[in-house]
Each structure stands twice: as structure tokens, then as C-alpha cells.
Amino acid sequence: MYKAFVGDKPIVLTTSKEKVPHFKNYKLRTVNIKKVIKKLQTKSDLQGVNLVYKKEEKLLKKFLKKLPNVVAGGGKVYNSNGEVLFIYRNDKWDLPKGKKERKESIADSAIREVEEETGVKGLEIVKQLDTTYHIFKRNGQYKIKVTYWFEMKTNYKGKLHAQENEGITKVKWLNPKQIEKALKNSYANIKLLV
Numbered sequence: 001m002y003k004a005f006v007g008d009k010p011i012v013l014t015t016s017k018e019k020v021p022h023f024k025n026y027k028l029r030t031v032n033i034k035k036v037i038k039k040l041q042t043k044s045d046l047q048g049v050n051l052v053y054k055k056e057e058k059l060l061k062k063f064l065k066k067l068p069n070v071v072a073g074g075g076k077v078y079n080s081n082g083e084v085l086f087i088y089r090n091d092k093w094d095l096p097k098g099k100k101e102r103k104e105s106i107a108d109s110a111i112r113e114v115e116e117e118t119g120v121k122g123l124e125i126v127k128q129l130d131t132t133y134h135i136f137k138r139n140g141q142y143k144i145k146v147t148y149w150f151e152m153k154t155n156y157k158g159k160l161h162a163q164e165n166e167g168i169t170k171v172k173w174l175n176p177k178q179i180e181k182a183l184k185n186s187y188a189n190i191k192l193l194v
Contacts, residue, residue: 067144
């Protein structure tokens, strides 16, 4: 099973057709994904949808063919105090991430984006985390952002710099109590990761 998000509403990729209150089932093979996205955005009583396909190993591949993909890399970065690096963009708390550039590995993209968005240096990847999927609209076209996440660590003690031309207004190291508060104003994908 996989989840993609339209805002905070899930699109669940599944092999079983379950009756869930306030969810609708659609066949992945024949679904009009743009109509489903519009329904999720406009119908307040619709809390999510299930896209059903019989072969589990092909669920994600079939879904990703429905819309153009944007590949990104990001980091859940810990400092030596056990705090996690967060950015504040579009009035929400988020983790630093960004689009992969040509001929760049996804791990290199993740490190580059964290450095560019926050000013943090000396990043070391500890392990790969879950990949997240969300649907957004750019220039009138829906796209699926596929973000590969990495847990990182750093001993960086320098100043944090928000990449303002990317709409980032704050960069902060947050402790567990602050993270709990920040997640109340964050994205569903970030809540899953943290």
C-alpha cells in the first residue's frame, strides 16, 4: 500500500476494495485522476480515495504514469543536540527538500537542497527514509512530486540562512516538544516522516 496526498487528503493505492466512511473507491486502471483531485479539493465530506489495482507490485508504477513526475530529495537533519532542522514556507512547517538536477544522484540532490535552503553544512547521510508522494499544480498542470528522504546528521553550529527566493521565511532547529507543536501546522507527508 502507498499513499499520495492532495493537500492533506490521501489517495491510497491498494489491492483491496474496502468500504471506508467518507472515502471513495476507483479503479486505478480507468480512473480520471484530474477529476478525483478536483473532488478531493472541493468536497469537504470526502476525506480520501482508494485507487484499486489487482497487482500490488504494479500499483505505484501505474499510479505514477497518471501524471508527470517531479523528483526531489530532502533531509530530516539532526544536530548534535538531537534537534531536527525545519523550514517555514507557505505558512507551514516543512523539512528542507528540492528538485533533483540532471546528472545528480538523489542523495547529492538532498544534501545540496538542505544546504541551499538552510545554510547548514557538514551534512552526512545516515540512512534512507520513506519516499513520499504528493500532487500539486504548477502552470495549470497537475504533477506528482516524488520525494526521496534521507536521515542526516551534522555538527554544524553556524548561522542558519533561510533561502528567501524559495519562499522560506524561517529555519530553526526544533526539539521534540517544538516539533510536536510545529506538526500541527505541517503537511501530511511530513507528519508521516517525523
